[in-house]
Amino acid sequence: MKYINKITRKTTLILLAFGVGACTSIKTETHTSENIEHPTNRVVLRSDIVWEKLNPARGDNSPQAGTIWGDRNGTAPTGFLAKFKDGFSSPPHIHNVTYRAVVIKGLIHNDDSKAEEMWLPSGSFWIQPAGEPHITAAKGEENIAYVEIDQGPYLVQPTNEAFDTGARPLNVDAGNIVWLGSKNTSWIAPDNQAEISFLWESDASKGLKGLFIKLPKGFSGKLESTGQVLHAVVIQGELRYKIPQTGTLKLLDAGSYFSSEGKAVHTITTDSESEATVYVRTNGEIRVKAAK
Template identity: 50%
Template sequence: MRPFLLILSTSLFLACTNSNSQNTFDRKNTDTEYQLILTSDVKFDKLNPARGDQSPLAGTLWGDRNGKEATGFLFRPVDGFQSPPHIHNVTYKGIVINGLVHNDDPKAENMWLPSGSFWTQPKGAVHITSAKGSNTMAYIEIEEGPYLVMPTEEHFDSGEEPINVDQSNMVWLDAADIKWIDQSDAKVAFLWGEPSSTEFNGRLIKLPVNFKGKIISKSPDFRAVVIKGTPQYQTPKSEQPTTLEEGSYFSALGHSEHQLSTTDESILYVRSKGSMEIISIK
């Protein structure tokens, strides 16, 4: 597996800049269901119980990795963890939150991905996963379950290509490139999917130091995970803001507003459909 630089095609660039020129949202929707889960409240269990104490831990944020639906969970290996060669029955996406993660063919040289890096693991492909760091953590997302660890003898070719993108190779776009970002110095890096479509897509949102503003979403299913920083978070239904730890999760079912403020640079992973705005509050 080799690293790939995220390159934006002309069509994708135009979709990002022009798809939301109206920026019109129904901000009076009071039926939206919000959810907030702090990392400290996540229940962790063994990701691969067959390995006993050698298994990394997993904490579900949404969905059910043992069920059939799409799911997002936190992955916590110990320092020095290295899996044996194996495959999965489903493709997954991963984003490093803390520490260093290596995910590749068993014969490949180590390529350690730091915080903010993104990778995908195609179903059926033989690989290993390794980790360095006393508090290594990553966010893992699947589009369908169950998430199974299977022996290499059952490998198959799904036709998918793996992706490894070091955080230093991310392509960040700002208000000069995207019309749904105002002049708040926020930036966006597109990871997967078509941002102009009505299907799910994934992106990183980088909020600068001393940002104060909102993410306003028309998505019927909005999910976000804190990858870096400790932003303050509040919804129209909450009376006080909450400080989010790295790995914390917030979501909304229905058109939604998410108020955020920062004292340090913060990065969010967002999975959603349709249009959104990033606006600053004076």
């Protein structure tokens, strides 16, 4: 995966448009049917997340962290929420592993300690490579980001332990996200107002990729997935999610999560007055279909 540092709005648009080109032509013959004999769907509500200190060494000054999937202190890939107080600003530091993050609420600044502040609003995306010195700051009544790592543990370390992997940070403001509709990608079924944005993709051996799915107001339909794993976090808006094992409807607000293993169907609806954005991490294909 490549990282780009200090890029302009125009350059960001060009890079993202170029980056999604390979994904838009992916065939969809392998997409799953609607009947799954043994569904693996799972839901975690934001209200059920257990919060703890992200960096215990900082005591009460530490941001809060709530693990959604995986184990932040172990070696497995992990996704968690990070919560920052208004006015929070970390000292310069590094991490032992690369992480990706999406702003859910509030404003987040993540950059070199000497860089001019660039506040990323909800729906923005950034990548912080391992070993790269930086600071993280937040402002707003409620500041929450979704963070994921490909391998743990996730550690905060001093800048005198900095190292250079050759990767560079990437900050993408929500206004710079490039959205594709059904006319541009087969991952959105025809006659469907949903949109998708391909954010990153790992090497072909793993096949992992991250993307946004934006669902319009009043959407009712299904998200079909074929990957061995799918992790999805609500970034903006709310979803009503039907759990196939029980038929129960769950209201997923921003920060809530749903997942599956193997072929799966996720039945979802949005509010008639607001759209919703979901971040998805998967190693398979996605197909978004509106109800007939």
